[in-house]
Amino acid sequence: MKKIVLLLEFSLIFIVLPLALYLLRQNLTHLVIPLLLAGFIGCMVYLVRNKYMSRDIFFRLKKFIPVLKIIIIRLLAGGTLLLLWQYFAGKDFLFYLPRHKPRLWLLIMFFYPLFSVIPQEVIYRVFIRQRYRIFFSHPAVYVLVSGAAFGLVHIFFGNLTAPLLSFAGGIIFAMTYLKTGSVLQSSLEHALWGDLIFTIGLGHYFYSG
Numbered sequence: 001m002k003k004i005v006l007l008l009e010f011s012l013i014f015i016v017l018p019l020a021l022y023l024l025r026q027n028l029t030h031l032v033i034p035l036l037l038a039g040f041i042g043c044m045v046y047l048v049r050n051k052y053m054s055r056d057i058f059f060r061l062k063k064f065i066p067v068l069k070i071i072i073i074r075l076l077a078g079g080t081l082l083l084l085w086q087y088f089a090g091k092d093f094l095f096y097l098p099r100h101k102p103r104l105w106l107l108i109m110f111f112y113p114l115f116s117v118i119p120q121e122v123i124y125r126v127f128i129r130q131r132y133r134i135f136f137s138h139p140a141v142y143v144l145v146s147g148a149a150f151g152l153v154h155i156f157f158g159n160l161t162a163p164l165l166s167f168a169g170g171i172i173f174a175m176t177y178l179k180t181g182s183v184l185q186s187s188l189e190h191a192l193w194g195d196l197i198f199t200i201g202l203g204h205y206f207y208s209g
Helices: 002-023 032-049 064-089 096-100 102-131 139-157 161-180 183-200
Strands: none
Touching (some): 064 161, 064 183, 096 183, 102 161
């Protein structure tokens, strides 16, 4: 019975809700961050009260240097591919924000990790793993579920690129969180990828207005 209840709960939160937000997105364009923060607060309340969760996951530095090397290698390889994609898909958007709106770009570089990355990592990495751990008999299942849920919520932006890139990113960030058990380290990787995307010109796929 517990499994059924949790499965229904997961479906409502991570499947039905994103689909509903997509359908209502025209009326919610300026509420993305408030909605995200509301979800973040709800998940944090649950996690803080969860006796099975170690409190040091938020700042743990386990295997930091080896993991950082992997993060940098992935970022360089993936970043090169994204840069080439943007170059051939639309040169006009290449480095658009740094070239044309440097102040906005700097604000995004600073505030995006704080108000978007950390809440998303708590919801889609920590909360999902803690709340629905009964379904994750194998680590690969958790990684796929985390990535899929993370990708699906990005349909809100009304294009195919955002959920596809987010699914790939969600897989990577879940692997990092699984390896380190650290929100700090998965958030660092998420922030680097996000800032890269906004810098090279792919940020318009993740912009709601």
